[in-house]
Amino acid sequence: MLTLVAFLVAIGALVTFHELGHYTIAKLCGVKVLRFSIGFGRPLLSWRMFDTEWTLCPIPLGGYVRMLDEREAPVADHELPHSFNTQPVLKRMAIVAAGPLANLLLAFLLYWVLMAHGVVQARPWVGTVVDDSPAASAGFQSGDKVTAVDGRAVANWQEMRLALLDALAGRSTPLDVRVETGSGAATRRIDVPRFARQYAQAFESGEIGVLPVRYQTVVGALEDDGPAMRAGLRVGDRMLSADGRVLPDWQAWVALIRDNPGRAITVGVLRDGKPVSVVLRPASVDSGEGFVGHVGIGPQQDAAWMAALQFTQRYDLPGAAGAAWRKTGETSWMSLKFLGRMLTGSASANNLSGPLVIASVAGQSAREGLIAYLEFLALISVSIGILNLLPIPVLDGGHLMYYTAELVRGRPLSESVQLMGQRIGFALLFALMAFAMLNDISRLFGG
Incomplete structure (x- = not known):
């Protein structure tokens, strides 16, 4: 039940914020919004406010903002200035882009709250080295304090994992990791080519065979x-x-x-x-x-080691805003790079997750507490924002692609071209969702 509630709250919040982005900019541009819907299907609840019908529908996998538009229904002459399709192309682009940007704004706000509250971090110290792993082969020792990955300085375990994830993707050469040991600085060289096949999936998750916990x-x-x-x-x-x-x-x-x-x-x-x-x-x-x-x-954790490993990183409000801005940018960039690597084949599409895994993670983070749940919401909000900006017809990024072409050509693409693009977009999106669902089933049920 907690998993279901956590998933519904997450999807409801993220979809609402996304659609509010479209709605707000549409209203500022003078476009009439006919309906604001959370969910799909026959409305469960409906009310009117600000000259718009607001609805809550039973299928919680998205939402939409329906604007006055001649392409959908006849529009009276006196309302043509308030129709979406009669707006200048830059206004239409702003309205479409506002949804994904609202998700990125939400992620920034959530990260700001988290940074100001204080984030419990783990220092990038090695507690356990897994036998026969790339890390073991490189000579990692329990107690190594990682300072840099491929020349990139790291200050906590999460930064170390992200740096490893970035450095290992598609790599065919050894990777150097700088550490501090009891006797001074040292370099641990991971022989990536040697483990490329056996540890391919682990490398794609930034894993080399080290754990922060010590048993x-x-x-x-x-x-x-x-x-x-x-x-x-x-x-x-x-x-x-x-x-x-x-x-x-x-x-x-x-x-x-x-x-x-x-x-x-x-x-x-x-x-x-x-x-x-x-x-x-x-x-x-x-x-x-x-x-x-x-x-x-099962072993008992080393309590003294864990106490030394963990620390709470806090910022004042301006510092938290700067940290949140950087975190949102880094997460967005990592999401884009991961998608690019999937398209080029340097990252496996098996890492793609769908609604079942998202629901499972939502439940797990909710059990860990409010802070973990807010961090989960921020991460998913970034993912939704980036995904919607992809140039795939039916997504916001696809519409932006059409409007960019219109801006360059001086006239819209033909309806037949746009219709063909929509069909291709639906097919791609359906295939993507089906593949993600199969990944979910395989992860959760061992299929």
């Missing part, structure tokens, strides 16, 4: 009736040794259990200050690439 060799959670619980392990047990061999970190324990399905292991643990021995036999689980061990155990 202790302490039992933090147990699977009900799992092998670890049946063997007698308890939450709070500190794992010391396996068959007499000391294992230094949680990654080493993961590797040991994974590589020993079905084999009894004598585990030495420290419980309430006293040494205890437990015989642990990992279950055999088919991973699709062979059998691996599984015991149903």
Whole structure:
């Protein structure tokens, strides 16, 4: 229920702001707005205000502003000056562009609120290095403090991920990452060509095999009736040794259990200050690439490390406005670059998300709290704004493309050309939505 409500509120807010952009500029340009609709279908609610019919409809996947227009219905002579199609081309362009720009404005306002409130950030410090990953091969160590990616300075984990995402896209050469270690500065060189195939999808998400969290060799959670619980392990047990061999970190324990399905292991643990021995036999689980061990155990996070890792970044109102402006610009630019890379094939279209994943993320962010939900709204608002500016007929960007041609030619494109463009646009949009929906189903249901 929370996921559904969070999704409906998000779509309702973003669509309303988008259509208010069209509505406001239309009114300022002297164009009569007949209807302002949130949603599609037969109206559930309808009222009149400011000489416009306002409606709320049951299909919450968009909305529209219907303006007086001779192309849709006859217009009385005395109302022709208030018809959309009789306006100069620059006014029509302003009205059409106002919707996507309103979404970018909303993102800016949301980021401004977030920056002024204070944003909890994670420092770009490496807590865990995943075994057999590009980062492990490059020599990353737990405790490395990342300072720059491909020459681009980074101040927090999110900036580091964005820099990696940007640097790795379509890359065929090694990537240098600067870090501070306990003994001074160092360069970690990621051999991108070597891992290009195996880690292609991870690279497209800016992942190289490092995590900000650091885990202790302490039992933090147990699977009900799992092998670890049946063997007698308890939450709070500190794992010391396996068959007499000391294992230094949680990654080493993961590797040991994974590589020993079905084999009894004598585990030495420290419980309430006293040494205890437990015989642990990992279950055999088919991973699709062979059998691996599984015991149903989760680690405890290193609380001291996490406390040092996190910080709250706050700004005064002018500083927050500047940070919000930069954040909106960076997010917009990253969205444009990602779309461009999808078109050129340097980024996989499998990363495209549709309404099911958006709804799922809306629910997850709402559970995390208001700040996370507002950040989600800002990100989606940027995405909607950028998507609507694409030069695809039926989108606002497609109309701007037509009006730009009209501005250059001195006359509109023929109706037959515009109609053909609309058909192509509908086909492209339908194919895009269908592909995104298939991606959603595959991610959420494993199809």
